[in-house]
Amino acid sequence: MSHPVDLVVRGGTIVTPGGSSRADLAVEGGRISAIEPDLAGLAAGAREVIDATGLIVLPGIVDVHTHTRVASDAEPDRFFQDSVAAAFGGTTTFLAFNNPGTGSSPAAERSLVAGLTEWRAATSSDAAVDYAVSLAISGRMDDPVGELAAIVDSGVPTAKAFMVFDFRLDNARLFEAIRTMGRRGGRLEVHCEDPVLIDTAVAGALARGDTAPRFHASSRPALAETVATARTMAFAEAADAPVHVVHLSSSGALEAVRAAKARGVRASAETCPHYLALTDARYLDPDDAEVAKVVISPPLRSVADRDAMWTGLADGSLDLVATDHVPDRVAVEKRVSGVPFDKISNGAPGIETLLAIAWSEGVATGRITAERLVELLSAAPARFFGLSSKGVLARGRDADLVLFDPAARRTIRAAELHHTSDYTAFEGLAVSGAVRSVFVRGRAVIRDGLFVGQRGYGQFVERRISD
Ligand SMILES: [Zn+2]
Structure with missing residues (x-):
């Protein structure tokens, strides 16, 4: 191994349009570099390892x-x-x-x-x-x-x-x-x-x-x-x-x-x-x-x-x-x-x-x-919409990840949302599932339910639609 990978997410259920499976996911340079059943070797030298046992990994x-x-x-x-x-x-x-x-x-x-x-x-x-x-x-x-x-x-x-x-x-x-x-x-x-x-x-x-x-x-x-x-x-x-x-x-x-x-x-x-x-x-x-x-x-x-x-x-x-x-x-x-x-x-x-x-x-x-x-x-x-580096958990795509807990239960309340409106039409709706952590190009933006991102980290994406 030439250099340590940035992040390995271990033990989550990786969901793609074609199917779901328990697997580890590695990130290098902001992109997904591997998705394999067991990346213990990469994890041993990784800068960060996240245990996603019991969680679903969504794009x-x-x-x-x-x-x-x-x-x-x-x-x-x-x-x-x-x-x-x-x-x-x-x-x-x-x-x-x-x-x-x-x-x-x-x-x-x-x-x-x-x-x-x-x-x-x-x-x-x-x-x-x-x-x-x-x-x-x-x-x-x-x-x-x-x-x-x-x-x-x-x-x-x-x-x-x-x-x-x-x-x-x-x-x-x-x-x-x-x-x-x-x-x-x-x-x-x-x-x-x-x-x-x-x-x-x-x-x-x-x-x-x-x-x-x-x-x-x-x-x-x-x-x-x-x-x-x-x-x-x-x-x-x-x-x-x-x-x-x-x-x-x-x-x-x-x-x-x-x-x-x-x-x-x-x-x-x-x-x-x-x-x-x-x-x-x-x-x-x-x-x-x-x-x-x-x-x-x-x-x-x-x-x-x-x-x-x-x-x-x-x-x-x-x-x-x-x-x-x-x-x-x-x-x-x-x-x-x-x-x-x-x-x-x-x-x-x-x-x-x-x-x-x-x-x-x-x-x-x-x-x-x-x-x-x-x-x-x-x-x-x-x-x-022509965002070719986005949207799918696959090698080479941007490491935009959501660690999602399907077992959580919560109720939507405007008081707990972060948008610049002052209400939600879904006030009081009980929902199952909750976002735990979110990564954009491999960097945590939400970690364990808290905002850890930075203003200006988000990049403008130029788009090109391919047939
Ligand atoms: Zn509109």
């Missing part, structure tokens, strides 16, 4: 959908603190969106390239775990579709377009964006809801005086998501380009993706923990402030839709789970009291609870296997 979670906010003068720790929350939850790489309309400069509001430059500078020394960016396309920009090739070439091969909201792309530009991204080796992400159906329903509700938060949900019916998803599938098919459906929530939209995949459309789709663990019963709460916490788009759906999401994750119709983390605070960004529902900021936090929900509601209940979980939370997001 670090890759969350490809967050609206994590950058630091500002008033809140210099905003990005860092959400990256710490990610680490506590077992997420070792997250994608954030630059979020037009949340404090970016006038230049960044008009240009994707300017927005990318600004976002990179604002986040360059803040993160505790690895991170990347996907760009939100605003229809108010000067020529966002014309800029897509440049952003793909600069290592950002995904961008998200919206079919709704006042920064939407119209159908013609949406189709062109899907085609442009595909030709350049990128993948457009699409928020699929139909603007005509939703704008009409919202206007009708407001005209009737139905302004309470619960009318947010009733004015965004599943049908609006179904028809928009079907149109996106048709656009991808006609353009012969890949496309990614973000935050899919309903069975009709799932059917549209399933049918498209069956006829060869290169579609991928994600759902989110809130659609897997919560239902529209939340909108019946008589307390408007509680309802406002789940004013999200698409809204929470029926029990049948929730069950359909699990079926889709198990049968491959859905490819991955991501959080759509929005760290809004009830009294600050959400602006709940005294405003009609259409003025409440959309979104809910989730960066810290992805693995907890997916494991407890999925693996512990038997809806999916642990092997399927690491595909959905790590391998597939890394593959579809």
Whole structure:
């Protein structure tokens, strides 16, 4: 042996999409250097040995959908603190969106390239775990579709377009964006809801005086998501380009993706923990402030839709789970009291609870296997979003590791979370399993439940999607 290895994790159950086994795992230079049944020889000379007996070793979670906010003068720790929350939850790489309309400069509001430059500078020394960016396309920009090739070439091969909201792309530009991204080796992400159906329903509700938060949900019916998803599938098919459906929530939209995949459309789709663990019963709460916490788009759906999401994750119709983390605070960004529902900021936090929900509601209940979980939370997001060094426990990959105790029991409480929101929609939910330790490129970020990482250790990851 020429030199000692940095770390050997011994006796844990290593989980990969293809199977699980008791094995030792060695780390050298930030990468996984060996996975073998017994690495006692390497362990004898290693700088550090961790006994993982009774624990499960998962690849670090890759969350490809967050609206994590950058630091500002008033809140210099905003990005860092959400990256710490990610680490506590077992997420070792997250994608954030630059979020037009949340404090970016006038230049960044008009240009994707300017927005990318600004976002990179604002986040360059803040993160505790690895991170990347996907760009939100605003229809108010000067020529966002014309800029897509440049952003793909600069290592950002995904961008998200919206079919709704006042920064939407119209159908013609949406189709062109899907085609442009595909030709350049990128993948457009699409928020699929139909603007005509939703704008009409919202206007009708407001005209009737139905302004309470619960009318947010009733004015965004599943049908609006179904028809928009079907149109996106048709656009991808006609353009012969890949496309990614973000935050899919309903069975009709799932059917549209399933049918498209069956006829060869290169579609991928994600759902989110809130659609897997919560239902529209939340909108019946008589307390408007509680309802406002789940004013999200698409809204929470029926029990049948929730069950359909699990079926889709198990049968491959859905490819991955991501959080759509929005760290809004009830009294600050959400602006709940005294405003009609259409003025409440959309979104809910989730960066810290992805693995907890997916494991407890999925693996512990038997809806999916642990092997399927690491595909959905790590391998597939890394593959579809061009993070080739991430997502799988295999020789040569980054040593992003989660030591997970499946026997632990805990209750999710906002007071115990670390994100920059002030609530969780999962308050009081009992979950099985707990993150014990987390490593990013071989270095401990969480050790025995405590944060031991460093601000700025997290690296920006340039991405390239391979077919
Ligand atoms: Zn989003």
